[in-house]
Amino acid sequence: DIQMTQSPSTLSASVGDRVTITCRASETIGDWLAWYQQKPRNAPRILIYKASTLESGVPSTFSGSVSGTEFTLTITNLQPDDSATYYCLQYNTYPYTFGQGTNLEIK
């Protein structure tokens, strides 16, 4: 199975900051990676798919990139509403696997 190692597990930042979250795949997955945002008591919401394609309706303050097997989610100009847990998902091969999650707190 492909392992997705996500870091950091927790992150604290201030309004207006820029933050990055990383997922590293245990083997090559091309650009078959998605990023999700999940708020308490809600289902995950798609932010980015195919490593860097922004889902319609998602603010352009979110962006994704890939270098080899390392994937990055960048959030610029942080807003209080960005407080959430973020997950990556590799969908190259079943069993699909998620990263462990990053809990982002806005100070």
Next chain:
Amino acid sequence: EVLLVESGGGLVQPGGSLRLSCEASGFTFNAYAMNWVRQAPGKGLEWVSYISSTGNTIYYADSVKGRFTVSRDNGNNSVSLQMESLRDEDTAIYYCAREAKDSGGWYGWFDPWGRGALVTVSS
């Protein structure tokens, strides 16, 4: 509006059975593969099962293989997850999620998701 609504969750004793259903609306159900994803209390997301648009291809996570069975009824726009021999560690919110496609022909990620059904395995 694309909508997925899960039902059938509840409290069950270890070793018991439960059947979850997911009713879909707002899209051509028989054109999309479907998945089940679960989330234990306070934990991360775990993919559970996949069923293709026709039902001919099915996958399971190792953690549920041999105990869970996924099926679909394209005539009624629904997908089900039959869960047997339930264990404490199966306690989770179970989400139904559609395999997404975009206008460029790319597909594979999950979108949208239902609101989830809580399954609690406890004596």
